[in-house]
Amino acid sequence: MTEHGPRQPSDLEDELLVVRCQLGERSAFDALIRRWHAPLRQYIRRMTGDDAATDDAVQEVWLRVLRGIARLREGTKLRAWLFGIARNVLMDRLRHKYAWPMAADVDLDEIAADDAPKHLEEELAVMLMALTRLPLAENEVLTLFYLQELSLGEVAQVLGIPVGTVKSRLFRARQLLRQEVARKGMTA
Amino acid sequence: MNQTNTPSSATAAQFSALQSLADKQLSWTSRLGHVALLLGALTMTGIVSALWLTEPHLPVRTQVAFAVIAMIGLSWTVFAVWVLRYRQVLLADQNVVAGRMAVAFTSLLLLGALSLAFMQPGPKAYAVVAVGAGLLASAVALLWQSHRAFNRLLQRRQALERELAEIGK
Numbered sequence: 001m002t003e004h005g006p007r008q009p010s011d012l013e014d015e016l017l018v019v020r021c022q023l024g025e026r027s028a029f030d031a032l033i034r035r036w037h038a039p040l041r042q043y044i045r046r047m048t049g050d051d052a053a054t055d056d057a058v059q060e061v062w063l064r065v066l067r068g069i070a071r072l073r074e075g076t077k078l079r080a081w082l083f084g085i086a087r088n089v090l091m092d093r094l095r096h097k098y099a100w101p102m103a104a105d106v107d108l109d110e111i112a113a114d115d116a117p118k119h120l121e122e123e124l125a126v127m128l129m130a131l132t133r134l135p136l137a138e139n140e141v142l143t144l145f146y147l148q149e150l151s152l153g154e155v156a157q158v159l160g161i162p163v164g165t166v167k168s169r170l171f172r173a174r175q176l177l178r179q180e181v182a183r184k185g186m187t188a
Numbered sequence: 189m190n191q192t193n194t195p196s197s198a199t200a201a202q203f204s205a206l207q208s209l210a211d212k213q214l215s216w217t218s219r220l221g222h223v224a225l226l227l228g229a230l231t232m233t234g235i236v237s238a239l240w241l242t243e244p245h246l247p248v249r250t251q252v253a254f255a256v257i258a259m260i261g262l263s264w265t266v267f268a269v270w271v272l273r274y275r276q277v278l279l280a281d282q283n284v285v286a287g288r289m290a291v292a293f294t295s296l297l298l299l300g301a302l303s304l305a306f307m308q309p310g311p312k313a314y315a316v317v318a319v320g321a322g323l324l325a326s327a328v329a330l331l332w333q334s335h336r337a338f339n340r341l342l343q344r345r346q347a348l349e350r351e352l353a354e355i356g357k
Contacts, residue, residue, distance in 0.1 A: 009352060009355050009356075012351055012352050012355070013352065016348040016349065016352065020345060021279070022279060022280055022341055023279065023281060023338070023342065024280055026214060030207060030210070033207070034203070037202065041202075058202070059205070059206075059209065062209060063209065066209070066213040067213065067274070067276070067277060071277060
């Protein structure tokens with residue numbers, strides 16, 4: 001549990017919440033909802049782009065969380081587990097969008113040579129509009145990594161793909177985002 | 189969600205809806221009701237099957253009736269297991285209560301089987317007693333396991349609280 005160095009207080013708080021929920025403390029469920037509702041909603045809203053669909057999906061996510069938390073073996077992985085559930089719900093509802101071909105017209109060699117801007121996190125605030133126009137897979141990986149601040153490992157767990165694939169998808173997504181910004185004449 | 193809501197009122201409404209969802213999903217009545225249904229259906233199936241097996245020279249109609257009742261009991265058992273496995277997974281404290289209920293139900297079942305064996309001794313009656321004893325032993329093991337899981341979580345909770353308190357110092 002601690003093999004990756006000292007754990008952050010937020011990780012400890014997450015695990016404590018999971019343990020309290022598993023013990024059956026009703027107030028812990030309220031605390032869990034208060035802590036994670038907004039980030040989950042934000043992620044789902046970005047993917048659906050629609051308030052009504054978001055509310056519906058969020059309700060479904062929490063239903064699955066309430067039903068499944070007793071079986072969560074590693075409380076340390078709460079964040080990845082929650083976003084994984086949200087992603088499964090989105091997959092069920094947006095299957096047609098996820099089935100879109102991934103942006104294949106991007107030259108990966110060119111991407112590999114691309115040095116990612118240091119201040120991309122700040123720029124993303126300006127790029128949110130462009131982000132919504134990206135294919136769902138690219139939008140999702142940028143949202144999880146930059147907006148929800150999940151680690152590469154957590155993103156890999158949520159998406160069910162290797163960390164290497166997450167990295168290449170992030171490169172590709174950044175490239176696409178830049179192209180989208182340039183195409184619309186926005187300044188990054 | 190109403191688009192005219194201010195963000196704060198919309199959030200409050202969402203929390204309230206989610207709290208209602210949690211109340212409904214985590215309800216003790218519903219969960220332990222399904223545990224009672226499971227144990228009741230199991231007990232009923234056990235008793236009817238025991239009577240069916242031990243009672244000699246039963247008319248065909250009675251045998252058919254026993255078979256139908258046993259099937260109904262089995263169906264309710266399967267339904268309750270499905271609910272508890274996929275819809276209302278028990279939390280640690282509920283598992284302890286469910287374990288106690290299982291011990292109580294299976295004790296009753298064993299008592300019934302023993303009375304039957306006392307009134308009509310024979311290999312079939314002893315077999316039913318053995319089944320009852322096996323179920324009671326399983327229930328006790330289940331209760332012991334749920335107590336262990338509960339205590340393990342309590343210890344983890346205390347350790348995490350200590351760790352967080354040390355960080356906060």
